[in-house]
Amino acid sequence: MLENQANSNFSKSTGLPRKRFYRARAHSNPLSDSHFPVPLSPSHVDYSLHYPQLFPSSDQGDDSKKIQFADIGCGFGGLLISLSTLFPETLMIGMELRDKVTEYVKERILALRVANPGQYQNVSVVRTNSMKYIPNYFEKGQLSKMFFLFPDPHFKEKNHRRRVIGPHLLDEYAYALQVGGIIYTITDVEELGEWMKACLEGHPMFEALADEELEADPVVKLLSSATEEGQKVARNGGQTFQAVYRRTMLSL
Amino acid sequence: MEETQMEEGENNRDVEVAPALIAVHPIQKSVAVAIGSDLRVFDLQAGCAVSLVDDSGGPLHKDSIRAIRFGAEGKLFVSAGDDKLVKIWTTESWHCISTVCSEKRVTVFPKNPLDGAHEIQSFCLGHTEFVSCLTFVCTPDYPLGFLVSGSGDSTVRLWDITSGSLLHTCEVGAEAGLLESNGREGQCYPAITDLCATPDCTLIAVAIQRQCHCSLQGVMLISCDFPTRTLSVAKVTGVSNLCGDSPSLARVRVISGFKKSNLDSIEHEPIVLEDNAIPVGEKLLEKLQGSVFIEEKVLSAAAEAVKTAMCNLLIKKQYSTEKREFRKRTRNDRKIKH
Numbered sequence: 367m368l369e370n371q372a373n374s375n376f377s378k379s380t381g382l383p384r385k386r387f388y389r390a391r392a393h394s395n396p397l398s399d400s401h402f403p404v405p406l407s408p409s410h411v412d413y414s415l416h417y418p419q420l421f422p423s424s425d426q427g428d429d430s431k432k433i434q435f436a437d438i439g440c441g442f443g444g445l446l447i448s449l450s451t452l453f454p455e456t457l458m459i460g461m462e463l464r465d466k467v468t469e470y471v472k473e474r475i476l477a478l479r480v481a482n483p484g485q486y487q488n489v490s491v492v493r494t495n496s497m498k499y500i501p502n503y504f505e506k507g508q509l510s511k512m513f514f515l516f517p518d519p520h521f522k523e524k525n526h527r528r529r530v531i532g533p534h535l536l537d538e539y540a541y542a543l544q545v546g547g548i549i550y551t552i553t554d555v556e557e558l559g560e561w562m563k564a565c566l567e568g569h570p571m572f573e574a575l576a577d578e579e580l581e582a583d584p585v586v587k588l589l590s591s592a593t594e595e596g597q598k599v600a601r602n603g604g605q606t607f608q609a610v611y612r613r614t615m616l617s618l
Numbered sequence: 619m620e621e622t623q624m625e626e627g628e629n630n631r632d633v634e635v636a637p638a639l640i641a642v643h644p645i646q647k648s649v650a651v652a653i654g655s656d657l658r659v660f661d662l663q664a665g666c667a668v669s670l671v672d673d674s675g676g677p678l679h680k681d682s683i684r685a686i687r688f689g690a691e692g693k694l695f696v697s698a699g700d701d702k703l704v705k706i707w708t709t710e711s712w713h714c715i716s717t718v719c720s721e722k723r724v725t726v727f728p729k730n731p732l733d734g735a736h737e738i739q740s741f742c743l744g745h746t747e748f749v750s751c752l753t754f755v756c757t758p759d760y761p762l763g764f765l766v767s768g769s770g771d772s773t774v775r776l777w778d779i780t781s782g783s784l785l786h787t788c789e790v791g792a793e794a795g796l797l798e799s800n801g802r803e804g805q806c807y808p809a810i811t812d813l814c815a816t817p818d819c820t821l822i823a824v825a826i827q828r829q830c831h832c833s834l835q836g837v838m839l840i841s842c843d844f845p846t847r848t849l850s851v852a853k854v855t856g857v858s859n860l861c862g863d864s865p866s867l868a869r870v871r872v873i874s875g876f877k878k879s880n881l882d883s884i885e886h887e888p889i890v891l892e893d894n895a896i897p898v899g900e901k902l903l904e905k906l907q908g909s910v911f912i913e914e915k916v917l918s919a920a921a922e923a924v925k926t927a928m929c930n931l932l933i934k935k936q937y938s939t940e941k942r943e944f945r946k947r948t949r950n951d952r953k954i955k956h
C-alpha cells in the first residue's frame with residue numbers, strides 16, 4: 367500500500383490504479399503470435415499466484431477448487447469486480463490480450479484486496495490469447511460460466527476469423543463448459559450481435575435460455591452495466607444485443 | 619495484384635525442392651514416391667511402373683506435393699500439394715477420381731466432411747514446440763489404440779486418446795545424442811520431421827531434422843510397448859554409415875529386419891538392402907529415383923535443396939524489413955470501410 371501511494375500511477379484518494387496510465391492500442395490482432403508464458407496444461411496453472419490467500423503455496427489449498435468463471439477479453443475488468451462479490455465462493459479469471467490492460471486489472475485487484483481485507487481473493491486476470499490457449503487453462507467441463515462482453519467487432523468478412531465467437535471456437539467453449547454451463551454475450555454492434563446469435567443457434571451443443579430464466583439470472587443484469595465498455599454504450603444511449611446460451615449434451 | 623507481387627517476393631529465396639515422400643500400399647501392392655511436383659508409382663505385383671491417368675489434362679500437380687497416403691485399406695490414394703489441390707486416386711486403375719481445390723494451402727480437408735463433429739474429445743497437451751507428425755497405433759489387444767506424435771521439441775510422445783493424457787515421452791533427440799549446446803541459447807533441439815508405424819504397430823520409424831552439427835542421417839526406431847505404455851529407442855539406424863560419405867537423402871533405400879523379437883539381441887542390426895536385393899530391384903529404383911545410379915554431385919545438390927526446404931517448412935515465416943513495410947502499406951483492414 368505504501369509503495370502504491372508513492373507510485374503516481376495510482377490515485378492518491380482511492381489507492382486504485384489510474385486508467386489513463388494504462389492506455390494501450392485499441393486492438394491487437396489475436397491471430398498473430400506474441401510472447402507470453404502459457405501453462406503447458408490446466409494442471410500447470412499456478413493457483414497460488416492468482417489466489418494467494420486461498421492457495422498459500424503451489425501445493426497447499428483445496429485441490430478440488432478450480433476456476434469456474436472466465437471473462438474472455440475482460441478489458442478493464444469491471445465485470446469481474448462485480449462478480450467477485452456476487453459469487454464470493456467462486457474462483458474466476460479474466461483473459462485479456464493487451465498487456466497494459468492486463469497490468470491495469472492486476473493492479474486494480476491488488477488495490478481492492480488491500481482496501482477490502484478478505485474480499486476480492488477469488489478474482490484474477492491473465493494475459494493470454496483466448497483464441498489459442500483456452501485448453502491450456504481449463505479442463506474439459508471445468509467452467510460453469512463464460513463471458514464475452516462487447517468483443518471487438520472485426521467488421522470485414524475477411525477478418526471474421528478473428529472474432530472471438532465463431533463455429534470452431536464454440537467447439538472449444540463447449541469443451542471447457544460443463545453441461546448446463548452458460549455462455550453470456552453482449553455487444554452494441556448489431557451485425558456482431560446477429561453473428562454471435564447465429565453461431566450459437568447453429569451449434570448443436572448450445573441452446574438459448576428462456577425469457578424467464580434470463581429474468582431470474584442476476585448475472586444478466588450485469589452484462590450491460592458492469593463493464594467499462596457497457597457503461598460507455600449506456601452513457602451514449604446505445605442499443606445492445608445479447609445472446610445467452612446453455613451448454614447442452616450432444617444428442618446424436 | 620498485391621498478392622502476386624508478394625508471392626514473387628517470396629519465391630526469391632533459396633532454390634528448394636520439397637522433401638521427397640514415400641508411401642507403401644498397406645498390403646504391399648504398390649509403392650509411390652513424390653518428388654517436387656512429380657508423382658511416381660510402381661506396381662510391386664506386376665513388377666512394372668504405373669502410369670497415372672488424370673482427365674483434367676496437364677501435369678498432375680503444378681507445384682510441390684506435400685502429402686501422399688494410401689487409404690480405405692489401399693483402395694484409394696491421395697496426394698496434396700502447394701498447388702492447393704487434393705487429388706484422390708483409385709488404386710485399381712490409378713485414375714484420378716476427384717480433384718478438390720482448397721482456397722488456402724491444403725491443411726484441412728474442405729467441403730465440411732466433419733460437419734457435425736463438434737464435440738471435442740480431448741486435448742493432448744505437453745509438447746513445447748510445434749507438432750509435425752502424428753500416427754494412431756493399435757493392436758488386437760488394445761483396439762482403442764493410442765496416438766503417437768512427433769514435435770519440434772525433439773520428443774515423440776504417446777497419448778491416451780480418450781482422456782488426452784500423456785502416457786510417455788521419448789526424448790528422441792537426447793537419446794540419439796543429438797542435443798548439443800550451441801553456446802548462447804543452450805541446447806539445440808533437432809525437430810522430429812516424420813514418423814511412421816509398422817503394420818503391427820510395435821515399431822515406429824522416426825525421421826529427425828538435420829541441423830546445427832547433428833550428424834544423424836537416417837531413421838531412428840522406437841519400440842512401442844503397449845502393456846506398460848512406454849516408448850523406447852530400439853535402434854538408431856544411421857543409414858549414412860552404410861553408404862560412406864555421400865548424403866543418402868535422395869536415395870530410396872529398403873531396410874529389412876525390423877522384427878520385435880530381434881531387437882532384444884543387441885547384435886542384430888536392421889539391414890539396408892543392396893539395390894539388387896530389393897524385389898524387382900533395378901526397375902523399381904529406376905521408376906522411383908528416375909535412374910538406378912545417381913551421380914554424387916546430383917545427390918549432394920538434391921540433399922542440400924531438401925535441407926533448405928525442410929528448414930523453410932519448419933521455421934516460422936520471417937519477413938525482411940522492406941517486406942514488412944510493404945505488408946503494412948497494403949494491409950486492407952486499415953482501408954476505408956464501405
Ligand SMILES: C[S@@+](CC[C@H](N)C(=O)[O-])C[C@H]1O[C@@H](n2cnc3c(N)ncnc32)[C@H](O)[C@@H]1O
Nearest residue numbers: 396439440441462463495496515516593594595
Ligand atoms: C472492446 S473490449 C471489451 C472489454 C470488456 N469486456 C468490456 O466490456 O469493457 C474487447 C477486449 O477483448 C480483448 N481481446 C480481443 N481479442 C482477444 C483474445 N483473442 N484473447 C483475449 N482478449 C482479447 C481486447 O484486448 C479488448 O480489451
